[in-house]
Amino acid sequence: MTKPVHVAVVGATGAVGQAMIDTLLRREFPFASLKLLASARSAGTVVEVRGEQLIVEEATPESFEGIDIALFSAGGDVSLRLAKEAVKRGALVIDNTSAFRMDPLVPLVVPEVNPKEIFKNQGIIANPNCSTIQMMVALYPIYREYGIRRIVVSTYQAASGAGQLAMDELRQTASAILVGENPVAKVLPVSKLEYHYPLAFNVLPQIDVFEANGYTKEEMKMVNETHKILNDARIEVTPTAARVPVMYGHSESIYIETDQPFEISDILRLLAHSPGLVLQDDPEHQVYPQALQAAGQFPVFVGRVRKDLFVKNGLSMWVVADNILKGAALNAVQIAEMWILQEGIGS
Template sequence: MEKKDRYNVAVVGATGAVGQKIIETLEKRNFPVGELKLLASARSAGQQVQFQGRTYTVEEALPEAFEGIDFALFSAGGSISEKLAPAAVERGAVVIDNTSAFRMVPEVPLVVPEVNPHMIGQHQGIIANPNCSTIQMLVALKPLYDAYGIDRIIVSTYQAVSGAGQNAINDLLDQTRAILNGEQPEPKVLPVGSLPKKHQQAFNVIPQIDVFTDNGFTKEEMKMVNETRKIFGDPDIQVTPTTVRVPVLYGHSESVYVELKNSFDLEEVVQLLQGAPGVKVIDNPEAQEYPMAVTAEGSYDTFVGRIRRDLFHPRGLNMWIVSDNVLKGAAWNAVQIAEYMVKTR
């Protein structure tokens, strides 16, 4: 892609939760947008969206819509990406895809700009955004991986319903209203999977995100395993995840235990995290100061706290990691990749 003053941008899935945040982030970051195309399904075409004081009409996402586009930011589901991303690339666009469609394709870079920006230049037209829970974990672990090496990660996630889309947000709100009104809630969305059975999410936690695989782990959990290895370029790193959906609208939280390869000084660990790009440390337990979902909501940063040595393993470290899953976990990471490409042209 040649250096330009302005770049033509297409947002695919423009009416969805992530698509809306991509548009908002492009505006807040003052990304050098020339022409903007907002694309979605046929049923969403015709909707009106505001951007930089102008009103845009959402168009149906079709291959010909990508003519003249420089960046195509996809967040409309894996099947749409599989169908339309190659068409966008054929027409000269660089695709930054938020779905899982291309993440584990060997020739497609899987990128977190704070972790492996060098992979951006190796793209062949498509760059994949990792899973939201993987992104925030690796933003926090990158400085420790570089300084000490990592043998093993054990992570339990507490993931917001926005990770399952706008319908899950609406369903949680409907369930909550019903319960507060003394009515029986009627779950309609979660867990997302092949079975028709749905569980109450309001005032409840569900230890399932995505469908289960033959090894007893869910697809969401296996994403964290496989994506961590690909992003770090380390096929030997051990990752044991348990992913859980909690009744929170925005902001994924993670309890992370990591076994480092080399011994560490705790103060040095804190200093490394404080100096890491995209990381903010909030770790003052005596004053009850630590990251929470409401801390992260609306922020591009990844927040880290509860940093402490393990009680038994000499190289074990525990921490609490929180980030806005729709921003750093999706929209901001995608726009950040595009910004990096613009700046390094």
């Protein structure tokens, strides 16, 4: 017999919070109760879940009384303020923000890659950054079999990664340009910074703030999180993160060099049979991953897999996933699923 599991979603009115609720339902997560939490500003919002009207409550330390699993996606400041309060009250926190990702006491988990880390948690488990997650799902099978010493990755990231306001702005600036008006941007690339640029019919080579070394925070996440997830700081990661006028679905152009030589047919077979991955690789029939097709889907899609023309152990590929699902909500729910299986909780 298992005990019932009580779940809270913190940031329930945001793009990722909504997707967390949807994903819990789509995957028939066996929750006994679902509590929706958000900032005071969003409290009172009504969200329909399984035909039931749930009222979003303001998240306070006391909100977590009786909660077994709390999925956080309300910004790093909220996680910093409330995650430990939730843990103190007995909840497992699965945090989608960057607040605890590099904390050595907090596991950083992609279930297809390092699931055992889940059980080393001290109350908090961190969800990696969206652009890192899909790269890890695609590369891990190759890493395990051949080793990877080098990654050069350029991203084509969707507006949804910057939240609902960024999606609204993409829609507005696109509409303006289509009728010949001058678009005005106030959100992208980074709402809190001084300058804003339209994303519609444009590409913005800035995601998050710049660090002193000339890389953006988003790019440095891809370096540091890759090292932590694979527990291998020797991998030389060269990231460029750019935002493209897409609503959902991050695309990534990934070049790697493996330690061991490979046959391309073996790589394809490996990718075709790895968890969480769907191989879409048939150039003759123009089959390759596309953001529009990946939107709303759970898997990570990989295609355009090809041997380098010059470098012996070089390999290129194109990797696409729904950044709100596998890049955020789904990855968190998968962690929760593994946790309750192991703990024997859930109805």
